[in-house]
Amino acid sequence: MPKTSLNPRNLDAVATRFRILGVPLRLQILNELAEGERTVTDLVEATGSTQPNVSKHLTTLLAHRLVKREQRGNSAYYSVADPAVFDLCEIVCGNIERALDEERRAFGG
Amino acid sequence: MPKTSLNPRNLDAVATRFRILGVPLRLQILNELAEGERTVTDLVEATGSTQPNVSKHLTTLLAHRLVKREQRGNSAYYSVADPAVFDLCEIVCGNIERALDEERRAFGG
DNA sequence: TGACTATATGCTCATGTGGTCATACAGTGC
């Protein structure tokens, strides 16, 4: 069993996954989808971005299997494909909080 | 307690963290550092990239507190600042493996 | 000081991509 899962074969795939998540609006969309399925219009309102922009990011997220899409009537309902993304966010948030704490301590906060 | 940690305040920071990790060479560097501290030269050899390039990415990783730097003699020894990054990679790798499995099954592999 | 090694840093270029706009396409109801 390898010590880490970052063998060169996976490396590009992992980087790509991270890169996909490295866009605030996409995180915002995922965060909204965490509450349940949403239409494009819902997400446009929730994020305050434009419809084409949201739609494009949804296409990207869909292409990388981060969300699922279901057409019902006139609307497209998107939902999170793999809840594991939120575990990622939790870890990162933990990191950031920790870093901020250290900074506060370092600057005598 | 919020359901998710992705409140708007953290959103940019989280996205940035992901973006930093979204570069194959940087992952390669971190993967190498997982084994222990390394000099720039070590990393240049390990990654096959150029010295300025590795150095620049190390600067980026350092600026975002993902690695630590310690100058000893003529060399700069870098090491992982927060091992939690590897948890991230584990999760992502898990995701990817799962996705590949599903693909194989879908295509009758 | 001078030669050498190790590392960092500008400069430049090429590329990727997020955002915006206009517009096309699809589904619904009349």
Added chain:
DNA sequence: GCACTGTATGACCACATGAGCATATAGTCA
């Protein structure tokens, strides 16, 4: 068919940034 709503797409721009090169800086040793 026609009007309307919802979604996707293509063209375009602006910007960020990864990579390569030359070079500067810093540390070591004689």
